[in-house]
Amino acid sequence: MKQVSDGIWKDGSRLYTKNLKPGKRVYDERLVNHENMELREWNPSRSKLGAAIANGMKSVPLAENSRVLYLGASTGTTVSHVSDICENGFVYALEFAERVFRSLMELAEQRKNIAPLMADARKPENYSWIEECDIVFIDAAQPDETEIAIRNAETFLKSGGFLLIAVKSQSIDVTKRPEEVYEQEAGKLVRAGYEVLEIINLEPHEEKHCLIVARK
16 A cells, blocks of 8 residues: 555555544544554545545645635545545535535544535635635536536635636537547636646546646
8 A cells, every 4th residue: 555645545546635634424434554554445436536546646736734715615525535635634525416425524523624614616705704725526417516606616726726627528518528528628727827737538437527626
């Protein structure tokens, strides 16, 4: 097993993060011991960010002290691994759907570096009290996802910070090849003044998805 980035380990094709709450699972993931640490397996088929890292993502910006705005947090599967990595940082986890928000609340009760927010990512003015963040991550599967991402990044992302967008091509344009959609969305970021660092195809973990990594 080798450490591939801050707080992330890899053993063959398996990914792990150091468990912030030893002995506790979030989604029936495997727990293993490594060099006096308990690690949680990170399933890339249940996490767009995990899939990108498993597929060789070069610029993983997460660090121990990172402050992250996570848009589209769902039940908190990926958020929990971000919480592991950013042990001394903080994760603002935003979700709009009440049904899954309850699970996110339960996760935040166990992990004090997560603040669950029930809000619409299209209206950043409604949570404008959030501090400046090192990373804005969005997984929203909406036709205007990139525009939502830019709006939030302009409000909350610090200069030099990273914007990560999990793009589902079928949510944007079903008539185009996924690669065309990925380039189209990356182009929007470039025109908005962002430097696109990587476009990572998430197959076979996520069909017709990519992760775009950009810097402000």
